[in-house]
Amino acid sequence: MKLEEAVKNIEPASKEWFNIAGDYLNNLAIPPGSLGELLDLARRLASMKETLKPSVQNKAVVTMAGDHGVVEEGVSAFPQEVTLQMVGNFAAGGASINALAEAAGANVIVVDMGAAGDLDDFAREGKILSRRAGSGTGNMAKGPAMSREQAERALETGIEIAGALVHKGVNLLGTGDMGIGNTTPSSAILAAFSGYPAYRVAGRGTGLNDEALENKARVIEKALDANKPDPADPVDVLAKVGGFEIGGIAGVILGAAYHKVPVVVDGFISSAGALLAKGLAPQSVDYMIASHLSHEYGHRFMLEELGLRPLLDLNLRLGEGTGAALAMNLVESAAQVINKVLTFQDAGVSKNEEPGVQGA
């Protein structure tokens, strides 16, 4: 599907079902509001799926991999070959995302969006999808990370993958990433949309020391100065200071929203994808569920820009989709509440009727 067509056809979640679900949930045989944010989430699910019986049991996490030319500026402590090695680890089932997706009952779909090396063996074995928009991005400190055509291709790939999964019956999507150096473009995307200075959006990634962190902020500033990404044109932002996997993630989110399927957004990198998706189609935010607040410093600002409150705060900073997988259990629990819990009337339980007291 073409990007423009998808974006044009994303509808906001249903206000009518939001209200219907609110009334229904107020009548569950529990003290009013006593399941807190689980009720808010149940209500959002009903509003996305336009039903009081939302199903989210068929889960998939899409983990997008890509490499980044900007690593030559010393922005990451891990060598670039780790992207390829970790994709191998995903394919072998030995990574954190495999373990946590199994606990969530979710499939993991690993996509090579443009790693800097050969992953064809894994693709031939059916362990990963090869949807390369390039072979590592260009160094954004010196010029655009990719062409506008590559950016559109990355977005459309994500939309198509989400669509194919939904057609196979998936009713809860999650996003994830792998790409050495990808907190740097993610920070630049946040800076482009928010206007925040580089030092405010740069974080320690997988563990930079103070000196390396200062260098990273300078590199982000250089990339913004050299490219001048236009926040009114999210494809331009992605092309100039983004990454192939980040474009893919944005596409998965847009595809989920197009199909009215909730999408659990992982941490810092996935939220950069979410910012691109919001820029392209603001109503897509209605389908996003923020999984967790990352330990990565700038993530709180991304969530503020998105207007989303995270479900978890466990000091995670791994990526891969691990936070999304963890939060999927909570999403399923919220769906269980609206699907299974009886109302006061059906359960034969007395409501509080004393005036002035709203309910031990």
Added chain:
Amino acid sequence: MKLEEAVKNIEPASKEWFNIAGDYLNNLAIPPGSLGELLDLARRLASMKETLKPSVQNKAVVTMAGDHGVVEEGVSAFPQEVTLQMVGNFAAGGASINALAEAAGANVIVVDMGAAGDLDDFAREGKILSRRAGSGTGNMAKGPAMSREQAERALETGIEIAGALVHKGVNLLGTGDMGIGNTTPSSAILAAFSGYPAYRVAGRGTGLNDEALENKARVIEKALDANKPDPADPVDVLAKVGGFEIGGIAGVILGAAYHKVPVVVDGFISSAGALLAKGLAPQSVDYMIASHLSHEYGHRFMLEELGLRPLLDLNLRLGEGTGAALAMNLVESAAQVINKVLTFQDAGVSKNEEPGVQGA
């Protein structure tokens, strides 16, 4: 098992396995520490179970019900018969705990510890266990809630139920409660152990207004003045200002610790049980996992007294074991991490070797 025997034989979790697991987890093919609190939890599980492959898949939530004479002081907005009605709802499978336990893959064991009414039909049908230590407690504002013998019986019942479940193969326990009015004795237990004044530990329960909240604080103060519970003698605290289900919960926690099985503690009422367990056997805290921070005001002080950090903060204030069920998924995910994620060496992934930089 006698209370004294159980308490005497609870061992602290293994320091040796805590260290072994720490070293092992530091070598997983992830940036150091990047799975945050999930790693801390995995390490604790290894230390409790004395293995690098802790299993927590056989889960049970024990939901203890009881009634409270103190409701005649107007401390709850819901009528007392709701305890019986909600136990009926648990037995029918239509309550929040049923829905959330199903999502967690956990069984729910409902125990009548002393409701003020007849639940024998449900017990005869095998839907609940009848282990009554009384028929509703006495009004603690006027005298002790129960006798010392009843308090010991409630504790021993919990220990026995935990033991029976462990012998059936349960390897992850959770606690829950049902009892109209039971935030009042829970607040009194917190006050007895912490020395905090009543107004600091009293909360709105299921939704008291300002006036009712002030009354509740006064009732708690009256109960403490009338009974003078001795914090050095937790059985005395339970007898004077506790509840049958709170004693049962404390017993489940002690039983879990005795068998070296992790126990996920629900919210405010369950944490009052945890305070009693800690008072009786301080080393039992090693086996407790705090599921969530309740919306109920005094819960933060309970967690401080216990020295536990909650996994979730979702504004829950329902009880029943709902928070424990929700958090069980996170406990299972932590176990998956230590069970399934490969080390750098086994995964063939390069470690960061640059000095001064600890890690994209």
